[in-house]
Amino acid sequence: MTDRKTPLLDELEKGPWPSFVTEIKRAGKKSAKAEDLLGQLEKSFEDKTGYWKHGGIVGVRGYGGGVIGRYSQKGEEFPNVAEFHTVRVNQPAGWFYTSDTLRKICDIWEKHGSGLTNLHGSTGDLILLGTDTSKLQPCFDDLSDAGFDLGGSGGGLRTPSCCVGPARCEYACIDTLDVTHEITMAFQDYIHRPMWPYKFKIKVSGCGNDCVAAIARADFTIIGTWRDAIRIDDAAVKAYVDSGMDISKMVVQKCPTSALEWDATNGKLTLCAEDCVRCMHCINVMPKALRPGVEKGASILVGGKAPVVQGAMLSWVIVPFMKLEPPYEDLKDLITRITEWWDEHGKSRERLGELIYRKGMRYFLRDMGLEPTPQMVMAPRTNPYWFWWPEEVNKG
Amino acid sequence: MVEAANPEIKDKVLDYLHKVPKAKSRDIAATLDIKKALVDAAIKELANEDLVEYLYIGTTYVTLKGSGEGLPKI
Numbered sequence: 001m002t003d004r005k006t007p008l009l010d011e012l013e014k015g016p017w018p019s020f021v022t023e024i025k026r027a028g029k030k031s032a033k034a035e036d037l038l039g040q041l042e043k044s045f046e047d048k049t050g051y052w053k054h055g056g057i058v059g060v061r062g063y064g065g066g067v068i069g070r071y072s073q074k075g076e077e078f079p080n081v082a083e084f085h086t087v088r089v090n091q092p093a094g095w096f097y098t099s100d101t102l103r104k105i106c107d108i109w110e111k112h113g114s115g116l117t118n119l120h121g122s123t124g125d126l127i128l129l130g131t132d133t134s135k136l137q138p139c140f141d142d143l144s145d146a147g148f149d150l151g152g153s154g155g156g157l158r159t160p161s162c163c164v165g166p167a168r169c170e171y172a173c174i175d176t177l178d179v180t181h182e183i184t185m186a187f188q189d190y191i192h193r194p195m196w197p198y199k200f201k202i203k204v205s206g207c208g209n210d211c212v213a214a215i216a217r218a219d220f221t222i223i224g225t226w227r228d229a230i231r232i233d234d235a236a237v238k239a240y241v242d243s244g245m246d247i248s249k250m251v252v253q254k255c256p257t258s259a260l261e262w263d264a265t266n267g268k269l270t271l272c273a274e275d276c277v278r279c280m281h282c283i284n285v286m287p288k289a290l291r292p293g294v295e296k297g298a299s300i301l302v303g304g305k306a307p308v309v310q311g312a313m314l315s316w317v318i319v320p321f322m323k324l325e326p327p328y329e330d331l332k333d334l335i336t337r338i339t340e341w342w343d344e345h346g347k348s349r350e351r352l353g354e355l356i357y358r359k360g361m362r363y364f365l366r367d368m369g370l371e372p373t374p375q376m377v378m379a380p381r382t383n384p385y386w387f388w389w390p391e392e393v394n395k396g
Numbered sequence: 397m398v399e400a401a402n403p404e405i406k407d408k409v410l411d412y413l414h415k416v417p418k419a420k421s422r423d424i425a426a427t428l429d430i431k432k433a434l435v436d437a438a439i440k441e442l443a444n445e446d447l448v449e450y451l452y453i454g455t456t457y458v459t460l461k462g463s464g465e466g467l468p469k470i
Contacts, residue, residue, distance in 0.1 A: 057453060064452035155455055189440065195421055195456040340433045343422070 006038055008045040024116065033114035033130045036080035040072060058085050058133050060140040065194045066150025067136055083132045087113070088125040088151035089143060090184065090191075093177040094164045095120060104146050112139035122217070123201065124161030125151035155348075156194025157339075160184050162204035163211040171283065172206030173224030173296040174324045179204050179331070186332050190339070197346035200339060201304075207292065208280040214304070214315070219352040220335060221301035221315040222324075226293035229273035230282070236289035237269050251282045297323045299375075300331075302338065303353025313353040318368070320375040334368075341367050362387060401438040405430055409438050410447065410460070418451055418459040 006021070013019040024041075027034035044050055051073040058069040068086040075082030089105070105126065109115055114130030121127040131139060140150065151159035160183045163169070165176030183202055190196070203214035206224040214221040241247060247269065252262045259275035260282060262268075269289075283290045300322055301315035322330060338352065341364070346355045356364045365372055408428050413419065421439055425432035439458050442448040451457040 059452055062450075064450065064456045193450060193456050194452075195436070336433075340431075343432055 004035070004039055004042075006042040009038065009042050027115045030110070031115045032080040033084065034116055036078040037084070037114065037116070037130065040074055040078045040081055043074065043077075052084075058136060060137050060150070063140075063150055063192045065153040065156055065192055068153055070130075081130065084114070084130040085133065085136060087128040087131065087136070087139060087143075088121065088123075088153055088159070089128065090149045090151040090159050091120060091124050091126050091161070093162055093180040093184075094167055095124070096164075096167065101146075105143070105148070108139065108142045108146065112142065123151070123158045124212075125159050150192070152191040152194070152199075154194035155196050155198050156192075156200070157187050157190035157196070158199050158201045159191065160187075160202040160204070161212055163206050165204075165206040169206060170287070171209060171224075171280070171292065173226055173292055174204070174206055174222070174298050176204045176206045176222075176224070178326065179222065179324060179328060182326065182328050183332070183335070187335070196339065196343050198349045198351055200342070200352065202335070208278050209284065215301060216304055216312070216314055217306065218304050218315060219302060220338065221304055222298050222331070223301065225278045225297065225299050225321065227295040227297065227321050228293035230271055230276060230293060231291040232269055232271065233289050233291075234268070237286070238267055240286055240289055241267060245286075247286075251285050254281055254285075255279075256281070297321050300334065303351075303356055305351045305353050309350055310354045310357060313357075315353070317375045318365070318370055320373060337368055360387070362389070401441040402434060405434055405438040406442055409435060409442065413448060413458065413460045413463075417463065418453075418457040420455065420457055424458075 009021045012021045021038075024034050024038055028038055040051055053071040053073055054069070059065075059067045066088050068088070070084045070086060072078055072081045072084060105128075106115070106117070109117060109128045112131055112135045113128055116129040118127035118129055128139075143150075160180045162176035162180040163172075165174070166172040167177060180202075183204075184191070190200075200220070201218045202220045202222070203212050203218035204222040205212050205214045208223060208225065210223060214223060237247070248262045248264065252260045252269075256279055257275045257277050259272045259277075261270045261272075263270070273293075278292075283292065298321075299317055300319035301317050303313050304315035305313050319334070324331060342352045342355055345359065346352070350358070361376070362372075365376075405428075408430070409424055412424055412428060421435050422432055424439075425435040428435070439448060443450060443458075447461055448458050449461050451459055
C-alpha cells in the first residue's frame with residue numbers, strides 16, 4: 001500500500017456505520033486497483049467531479065451482456081484503474097449461497113480483478129467491480145467452471161430476481177425461487193443477447209409485502225396472493241387481546257378498505273373477503289392469528305420503472321389472479337406476448353410502462369387478448385387509460 | 397418465443413444478409429415485413445447452423461458467418 005493521503009475520504013469513515021472507504025483501503029493492501037481507486041476517488045472529491053467513462057465494447061465470447069465497460073479519464077495518473085470494468089454475475093434465486101461458494105467467487109475475483117464486490121446490485125446481480133479487458137475472458141471461464149453465469153445488461157432482459165419466498169418466509173403464496181429459476185432458464189437468450197428497445201426487468205415477490213420492491217422496479221411484476229379469504233385463528237386473536245393489543249386501533253382501523261370488523265364484546269374478528277385488497281397489514285401485525293388464504297397464486301402487474309423518459313411509474317395489475325404451478329406455461333406465454341409487443345412497438349430507450357402510456361392501455365389489452373377488469377383501475381377515479389372502441393359505442 | 401423457425405424466412409434472412417455487412421434483427425424484420433419474433437427465431441437457428449453470427453456493438457447485430465471480420469465483435 002502506498003502512503004497516499006485521503007483526507008476527504010477519511011471523513012466517510014467517521015461515525016458508527018460501516019464505511020466503503022474502510023473496505024476499499026483494506027482491499028488496497030492486496031490490490032493495486034483498489035489502491036488507485038482510492039486515489040481517483042479522493043481526486044473526484046477534491047475536484048467535485050467524476051472521472052469515469054461509461055460504455056465501450058467489452059465482453060466475453062458469445063455474450064452481448066453481463067459486462068459493463070468502465071474507463072478512467074485519469075488513466076495516466078491512476079494507471080491501475082485505466083480499465084475498471086464491471087462483471088455482473090447471475091445470482092442464485094433468493095440470494096442463497098454457501099460460504100464455500102462465496103469464497104470461490106472471491107478467490108476468482110481476487111485472481112482476475114480488484115477483489116472489490118457489490119452484493120448485490122439493484123437488479124440483484126452479484127457485482128464484481130474493476131478488471132482489465134484482457135482479464136474478462138479468463139475470469140468468465142473460471143466463473144463458468146465454478147457453475148456461475150453472467151447476468152443481464154443493456155437493452156435486454158435483466159437478471160430476474162425474487163424474495164426469499166417459501167425458503168424462509170411463511171407468507172409466501174408462491175414458490176418465488178422456482179418461478180425465478182424457470183424464467184431465467186426459459187429466457188436465457190434474452191439475457192445474454194440484448195436486442196430489445198431497452199432494459200426489461202422481471203421480479204417476483206411471494207406476497208403483498210413485496211420485499212423485492214417489484215411493484216416499483218419491474219416491468220413485469222409477479223406478486224403472490226390468494227383468491228379466497230384470510231384465515232383467522234380465533235384462539236390466537238384472543239391471545240393477542242389478552243397480551244394487551246388494541247386490535248381495533250392497530251388492525252381494524254388501519255385496514256385500507258375497512259374489510260375487518262371487531263366485536264369487542266364477544267372478542268370476535270370477522271373479515272369481509274370481497275373488500276380485502278390483500279395488503280398484508282393485518283397479517284403483519286397479527287401473524288400468529290391471521291394467515292393468507294389457501295387458494296394461492298399470483299397477481300401479474302406491468303409497467304414499473306424508475307424515471308428516465310417518463311417519470312417513475314408503479315406497476316399496475318393486468319392479471320388479478322393466476323395459478324402459478326410448474327412448468328408455468330401460462331406465465332411464460334404471457335411474458336413472451338408482452339415482450340414481443342413491446343419489442344415490436346417500443347422506441348429506443350422506452351420501457352414497457354412508457355409504451356403502454358404512449359399507445360394507450362386499451363391497445364395493450366386488446367393485443368394481449370386481456371379483458372379489462374376493475375382490478376386494473378389503480379384507485380377510484382384513476383384514469384385506467386380505457387376508452388371504448390368506436391364500433392362498441394351505441395350512438396342511438 | 398417461437399420454437400421452430402420457418403425455412404422460407406431463414407432463406408429471406410440469408411438473402412438479406414448477403415446485401416449488408418451487418419443488421420439488427422429489428423431492421424431485418426422491418427425490411428422483410430415479417431414479425432420480429434419470427435425473424436429472431438430464424439436467426440437463432442441460422443446461428444446454431446453456423447451460417448450467421450451475432451455481433452455485440454452496443455446492441456446485438458447479426459452478420460453472415462465470417463463476413464463480420466474487421467468489425468468490432470466479442
